[in-house]
Amino acid sequence: MTLDPLPDTDLTRHRRLRAQGSLDRADLNAILDAGFVCHLGVLVEGRPLVVPTVYGRDERYLYLHGSVASRSLGGGTPVCVTVTHVDGLVLARSVFEHGVNYRSAMIHGEARKVTDPEEKLEGLRRLTEHATPGQWSYARRPNRKELAATTLLALSLEEASVKIRTGPPEDGDGPDAELGRWAGVLPLTSVWGAPVADPALAAETPVPEHIARREGTRYA
Numbered sequence: 412m413t414l415d416p417l418p419d420t421d422l423t424r425h426r427r428l429r430a431q432g433s434l435d436r437a438d439l440n441a442i443l444d445a446g447f448v449c450h451l452g453v454l455v456e457g458r459p460l461v462v463p464t465v466y467g468r469d470e471r472y473l474y475l476h477g478s479v480a481s482r483s484l485g486g487g488t489p490v491c492v493t494v495t496h497v498d499g500l501v502l503a504r505s506v507f508e509h510g511v512n513y514r515s516a517m518i519h520g521e522a523r524k525v526t527d528p529e530e531k532l533e534g535l536r537r538l539t540e541h542a543t544p545g546q547w548s549y550a551r552r553p554n555r556k557e558l559a560a561t562t563l564l565a566l567s568l569e570e571a572s573v574k575i576r577t578g579p580p581e582d583g584d585g586p587d588a589e590l591g592r593w594a595g596v597l598p599l600t601s602v603w604g605a606p607v608a609d610p611a612l613a614a615e616t617p618v619p620e621h622i623a624r625r626e627g628t629r630y631a
């Protein structure tokens with residue numbers, strides 16, 4: 412399936428290191444699918460709050476959720492959400508050329524509070540499944556009281572940007588190459604560990620397959 416490219420707007424246009432930008436929506440989707448924690452930047456009572464929070468998505472929206480008491484989830488105001496994956500440290504000959512190999516996405520827009528009960532449940536399903544595929548059918552689903560205590564925001568994925576850096580330091584062909592110091596990339600990888608059972612569990616309770624199978628697999 413061919414996806415529409417990411418838009419080139421006043422908000423999304425890269426001004427610095429433009430070569431690291433990508434307008435490929437598949438890159439955006441891959442970055443979103445590789446993680447489940449984002450940072451929600453929003454003005455609350457005139458002050459910026461940048462809140463780490465989990466997310467899910469469908470083709471059109473990013474879903475964020477939290478307590479109805481959460482001030483950052485008011486909706487209806489401009490927000491900026493970022494998702495960042497660090498792939499390594501770029502250690503150059505000079506401190507100036509040090510950097511990070513990464514994949515990152517920024518989404519700009521006005522988040523909408525989801526009030527339709529069906530859409531809310533579907534958004535929460537997406538969010539749950541995004542972090543732990545298989546968990547929506549395994550865990551007890553939210554009841555009416557829990558749903559009433561939960562805010563779900565939907566943020567359009569239309570106005571988004573992507574930036575990706577890969578590769579070695581950039582001073583390999585400059586004068587600092589003469590220094591003879593080591594330079595290169597120190598990769599960073601996160602891996603899921605072995606599930607740790609709740610001590611309150613009955614000893615014979617098996618680890619469900621959809622959780623057990625993630626042990627040793629890569630995150631992001």
Ligand SMILES: Cc1cc2nc3c(=O)[nH]c(=O)nc-3n(C[C@H](O)[C@H](O)[C@H](O)COP(=O)(O)OP(=O)(O)OC[C@H]3O[C@@H](n4cnc5c(N)ncnc54)[C@H](O)[C@@H]3O)c2cc1C
Pocket residue numbers: 422423424425426427495496497511513514515516517571572573574
């Ligand atoms: C882990 C990590 C560490 C970084 N460390 C540094 C650092 O120490 N110093 C530094 O200068 N930069 C760093 N960057 C790059 C930084 O995120 C910005 O891209 C860069 O600083 C340019 O910022 P700007 O305000 O000039 O952006 P502009 O180019 O003016 O931003 C314009 C638009 O481009 C898009 N955009 C900008 N940056 C990103 C991004 N990273 N991902 C997706 N879309 C983006 C947004 O839509 C934004 O509104 C780092 C990035 C990551 C992921």
